[in-house]
Amino acid sequence: MTAAVRRITQPWTARLGGVRVRSALAAAAVVACAVLVAGVGLLLATRATLTGNLDAAATQRAGQVVAALQADDPTRLAQTLQPAAGDRTAVQVLDSSGRVLDASPDLGTRPALTAARPAPGQTVTQQRLLSPDDEDEFRILATGAQTADGARVVVVGQSLRPVNESLEVIVRAALVGVPALALVVGLATYFFVGKSLRPVEAIRRRVSTITASDLRTRVPVPAARDEVAALAETMNAMLDRLDGAARTQRRFVADASHELRSPLATLQVGLELLEATDSGHGRQLRRMRGETARLSRIISDLLLLARADEHGLTVRHDDVDLDDLAYVERDRLHAEHPELRIESRIRPARVRGDAHQLDRVIRNLCDNAARYARQVVTLTVTVGPDGTDLRVDDDGPGIDEAERERVFDRFVRLDDSRTRSDGGSGLGLAIAHEIVASHGGRITAETSSSGGASLHVWLPPADL
Known part of the structure; x- marks a missing residue:
């Protein structure tokens, strides 16, 4: 498998860099997703709250108008229909046929704001544009009332612009705050994960210097009694076992090679004596002498390698x-x-x-x-x-x-x-x-x- 194919088949998380980078990106992504979910929830809750406040204000205003109608007090009705400064509340009083009997001054001769005709004591709520030219939707509340002059419908319209403006403020704050928060969390995670991984890097550097010929080196054990310290202690225990096994193996090779030299020398001398007697097996004897010479070289080589593993080669300069x-x-x-x-x-x-x-x-x-x-x-x-x-x-x-x-x-x-x-x-x-x-x-x-x-x-x- 080529390097390019390995890169393609690797998980995408493995191609993002080291543990520090992946942890920082994961933390930033989790925080961003959590804040986005919380932000959506906040928007929905804020919209519901603000819309509920509008409905409560419209209900209160409709109750005031109904009270003025039932009291048959034109002065009180005119005061109730008059909007306060900055108030975008529209009020209409309709008869049972939908004809506008009275309205807020800013509505002029506008026709009925809704086609709803609730019976006395009932309330209907709608949300719509008052006209195709309007930019802001209105929350329309229609309440039925029984007066001395007959059935009447009180219509109260509340503009949703304050609600939309409040939601826009939250959205703009989220568009700036979420990336900033994710960046801060990612950088903090990168820093703290890097600090936590310093003992791991120290262990890696030490392990890279350990060779099969020198297993006496041990990895540093962090002062903190955590998982990294447990890993370092486990690696040191493993190195102790490997060092012991290697020493045993080298000692065996050296001892076996040393002990084989004497009987091998005896065999060589014996073969030379047999060859000198001209026993008729000269070819076989020469072959056996060649094999014993080869075995002698192998033993010498093993002794040299055993000494190199144990103490290193002694080199004259x-x-x-x-x-x-x-x-x-x-x-x-x-x-x-x-x-x-x-x-x-x-x-x-x-x-x-x-x-x-x-x-x-x-x-x-x-x-x-x-x-x-x-x-x-x-x-x-x-x-x-x-x-x-x-x-x-x-x-x-x-x-x-x-x-x-x-x-x-x-x-x-x-x-x-x-x-x-x-x-x-x-x-x-x-x-x-x-x-x-x-x-x-x-x-x-x-x-x-x-x-x-x-x-x-x-x-x-x-x-x-």
Whole structure:
């Protein structure tokens, strides 16, 4: 799966950044949604309250008009129909047929405001525009009343502009306040989550420095007795177990390798004596001697790796002519592999290090190349301003890009084309990696110009 496909298939929350960003966005979104829901509820409640107040005022005004009609007091009726300053209340008095008998002065000769004709003692409420030209809706309340002159309908209209203006104020405040509140909550969450995650980041940095060769480091435990502290204590307990298991394993490898050397030496001496007696089994004896020599090399390699894991490699810092070591290994390859063409491009190169260990690096790389080469092995030594480069190339099957890191692990076996049964133990490149790392250099696997493997060693300059 490519990186692009992985990004597409990941949940959208995983592509928003770290925990701090996601927590801040989630908190801001939750607050914004909660405030929006509360705002809608506030708008509905405010509208209902304000509309109820209008209905109460209209009911009170209608009651006053009905009282004036029933008292048959024209002066009192005129005062009741007269609106107060700034009041947008319209009042009409209708007969049973809907004819306007009396009205507020600002209505003039406007026809009846409603077609409702409630019976005496009944009330009808409507909400409508008084005319197509009006911008504001009115809340219309029609009340039936019985007077000495017959049935009358008192119509009271209250403008909804104050209600709408109040709701607009709330909406404008929400449009400004909700984003501001969400931003403040998001920033505060980002800050506090970041502060809470500092111990986690400290644990991550410490864990990134722990390697399989050094499991003695422990992660810091925060002072606060919370989930992060429990995680740190659990990780330290796990590291204790891993360290103990690794120590046991290294001790076993070192002890077993050490104990095997004596019986192996006895076997080698015995085979040499048998071969000297010319017992007629010379071919089998030579084969057995070759296998015991291989077993001896494997044991030596295991001992070296065990010492490297336990205490690290002890490196001498002498002036070493790397080109001289390369010439020696080139001549050895000529003698041991006459079927191969050994090419070399060796320049004078001096480095600081351990000559014996560096010779072992070149020998392991050359043996690896000779094992898999078809016709040609190329040994190159060059010197640049930033250090010395050593390359050993072959024209064999090469190493897949996905395996170029793993090839330096111990006992690694690649595909069938690179696992021929002609002597490889899977430790040579691992030992070369340990030695190069102890010299402050690096080793990588690449592709040679002929399509095979190219093992590249870089060592720092001698004056560093």
